[in-house]
Amino acid sequence: MKENGQLYTMEGIAAGLIMLITAYLVLGSTSVYTPGDTHITDMQLEQVGSDILRVMDTPLKLNNSRVDYQSNQSELELFLNTSDADRQFTNAFLSQYLYSSKVMAKETSVTSIGIQINATVWYQRRDGFLWNYTLATSPSSLGSYTGREPGVRVTRWVHTNYRPHWPSSSLSFTEWNLRMRNEPQELLVEVVMWKV
Amino acid sequence: MEGLNREGQWIVMMGFLVSIGIFFLAVIISQSTLVGQTTAEGVLEFPKNDIQDLRHAILEVERFERQSSPSTMVMDDIQQEIRNISLYRMNANVWYNFSPYSCSAGKRAVNIHYNNGVTVYNETTQVFYVPC
Numbered sequence: 390m391k392e393n394g395q396l397y398t399m400e401g402i403a404a405g406l407i408m409l410i411t412a413y414l415v416l417g418s419t420s421v422y423t424p425g426d427t428h429i430t431d432m433q434l435e436q437v438g439s440d441i442l443r444v445m446d447t448p449l450k451l452n453n454s455r456v457d458y459q460s461n462q463s464e465l466e467l468f469l470n471t472s473d474a475d476r477q478f479t480n481a482f483l484s485q486y487l488y489s490s491k492v493m494a495k496e497t498s499v500t501s502i503g504i505q506i507n508a509t510v511w512y513q514r515r516d517g518f519l520w521n522y523t524l525a526t527s528p529s530s531l532g533s534y535t536g537r538e539p540g541v542r543v544t545r546w547v548h549t550n551y552r553p554h555w556p557s558s559s560l561s562f563t564e565w566n567l568r569m570r571n572e573p574q575e576l577l578v579e580v581v582m583w584k585v
Numbered sequence: 586m587e588g589l590n591r592e593g594q595w596i597v598m599m600g601f602l603v604s605i606g607i608f609f610l611a612v613i614i615s616q617s618t619l620v621g622q623t624t625a626e627g628v629l630e631f632p633k634n635d636i637q638d639l640r641h642a643i644l645e646v647e648r649f650e651r652q653s654s655p656s657t658m659v660m661d662d663i664q665q666e667i668r669n670i671s672l673y674r675m676n677a678n679v680w681y682n683f684s685p686y687s688c689s690a691g692k693r694a695v696n697i698h699y700n701n702g703v704t705v706y707n708e709t710t711q712v713f714y715v716p717c
Contacts, residue, residue, distance in 0.1 A: 400597055407604045414615040432629055439634040511674055513666045519673050543634065544675065546642030548649060572659050573649060575642060575666045577674055
């Protein structure tokens with residue numbers, strides 16, 4: 390047996406092993422990203438939504454007086470205290486803020502295509518139970534309930550000095566007055582946003 | 586190995602070195618997607634907006650208590666509302682308290698605790714106001 394080929398053989402085996410392991414690692418590192426995996430777009434929508442709620446919760450008139458808390462009502466508080474919240478909230482959220490902030494790639498009308506919202510208010514009843522009612526909802530047709538992308542949920546705590554305006558859809562007026570404390574309280578406004 | 590030329594040893598050694606270098610680069614590249622994904626998920630899962638919102642709400646409750654001096658019952662109800670709604674709607678355990686209010690002190694401590702099972706956030710902050 391000749392000794393000549395030993396080094397070549399060893400080198401060949403070593404090189405082969407290195408190539409195999411490298412190929413294995415490289416092939417193993419490729420990952421397929423499906424749209425469902427990428428939450429980056431959700432993150433942007435969520436940020437925009439929560440920024441809008443934050444803007445809406447800023448007092449309209451900043452009063453310097455230390456005792457005059459009442460006049461420092463935010464837009465969100467006003468929406469809670471009106472019977473016309475459905476239209477006003479939707480209008481403010483979509484037309485006034487979302488579409489004016491140049492978030493959309495192209496100009497779209499609110500009703501035809503774009504982002505739909507559904508806002509609910511969560512509150513604690515006098516007896517300690519949690520209840521909710523719909524503050525505003527934008528979908529006008531059945532088709533606009535289906536989204537292209539997963540919906541996101543943004544929330545905002547709102548401090549009110551009185552109970553919110555009676556939501557005619559949920560309870561009778563007397564029951565509402567009976568169950569809601571007419572005192573300063575914290576409510577959670579929850580908005581679900583989705584692209585249609 | 587006598588039959589081999591001496592010059593060839595350098596070629597063989599350099600070949601080994603280069604291939605080992607490439608091998609390590611491949612290891613690093615294979616880790617990069619994993620690292621990128623876990624980092625991005627860590628950022629996405631962090632409830633930044635929830636915490637900022639809660640922080641704002643609690644500081645506002647503090648201001649409300651200081652300026653309107655409501656009854657203890659109202660404050661207890663508010664505490665309960667924040668705790669219950671956080672628990673039900675945000676999957677988070679929330680607890681807060683304020684140090685006793687004395688107008689001449691000009692400042693007050695606020696403790697905020699937030700825990701949603703993944704993220705734990707504790708904060709003690711000072712609120713300053715014009716002393717009497």
